[in-house]
Amino acid sequence: MGLDDALIFTRVVECHSFTLAAQGLGMQKSTVSRRIALLEERLGVRLLNRTTRKLRLTEVGQAYYERCRQIMLDFAEAEQAVMQLQQAPSGLLRISAPIEFGQLFLGRVLGEFMRQYPQISAEVELTSRRVDPVEEGVDIVILVGQPQDSTLVARKLFETERLLCASPEYLAAQGTPGAVAELADHRAVLLPHDSPRHWPLLDESIACRCVLSSNNITFAREAVLAGAGIAALPSMICQEALRSGRLVQLLAAARLSVNELYAVYPSRRFQAMKVKTFLDFLMACLPIERGLRLEPAAAGLLPSAPQSIPASTPRDSS
Known part of the structure; x- marks a missing residue:
């Protein structure tokens, strides 16, 4: 009573x-x-x-x-x-994510998720702008750095180290810095969220001479490949160029800031099955040492649907 x-x-x-x-x-x-x-x-x-x-x-x-x-x-x-527990995820899943993460990782993961859960459809926006999940009706926003809105739930996916890189042509023309202090004499290509005044170093404050800044990491990488200057690139987008010799890593001992990616959504309460299941699936696709680094090759083995949730059971939209 x-x-x-x-x-x-x-x-x-x-x-x-x-x-x-x-x-x-x-x-x-x-x-x-x-x-x-x-x-x-x-x-x-x-x-x-x-x-x-x-x-x-x-x-x-x-x-x-x-x-x-x-x-x-x-x-x-x-x-x-x-x-x-007796229902399979279904309905439209709306996701927003950074362009590079979407191209290198998310597309493959989401495709496999939709194969395992055929009742799911998806709408994905790859963008560098800040998306408000509540205002825009987006189920999951993947963004770089923690959200400022404390009312949102932020689940850390991983962080990727950054490497100081330049092209062999740039180094041949401008010289190779032998110490972090020498970066002050070099041309800087800055990424989103970088300070326009200092190199993104954790232990030292070295002034930078910015010659190019961009809100797109891939664009910055291509500019560095063409010899525009030196950039602190996330390892997940420069490893192939480093292996092939098109880029050279500089000052390997330097400690640089890292890029953290978070999955952000409005609330844990009454979370739709499609959202919860996809977040768990996405985390399972990340490297075993989650929260450290993500390389594209690490996403080779994708998980199967949990046995407790039938992957093809039809139901109404969430």
Whole structure:
């Protein structure tokens, strides 16, 4: 009876009306009023001050309501979790991600996910702009760096080290720096989020002479390949060029800032099965040492759908 009374009380508070609460609960107004009176009698406190026109929570009633509301949310979430165990992900999955991550990694992972879960369709925007998942109705936003909005949930995917790189042609013309202090004399190609005044070093503050900046990492890499200058490139987009000799790594002992990628979404509560399952799938596709580095080759083996969720069971959209 205690849980039932707490539910009735919560509905009355949220409806601001005994009449509306009774209609929503399928009960008589007199029954709702009597149950609230019995609840107050049992607790030995007044929860609501009532007039002919208004309901107002007492201080004790406000505290009791907040606890009851949390219990109702937990109960609803528990029911949803049990029901979802028997359901396969389905519906439209909307994702926003950085261009390079999408091209090198996300496309392959999402394609395999959709193969295993054919009831999923997807809409993906690869962009360098900041996307607000709530404002734009996006299920998952993958972004570089932690979000500023503390109301969003941020799940760290990984971080990739950065390497100081230049082309052999640039080094032949401008010389090869032998120490980090010598970077001040070289041409800098800056990436998104880099300071326009200093090289992205963790231990030292070295002024940089910026000759080119871009909001696209691949564009910056191509400019460096063509001899524009030196850049601190994420390892995930420069390893092939380093192996082939088209780029040269400089000052390997230098400690540079890292690029962190996060999956951001509005809330953990009542999370759609399609979102939860894809996030788990995406994490399983990352290297075993998650949170360290991501190389394209590390995504060669993709996981199978969990056995507890049938991969092809049809159901209505989430």
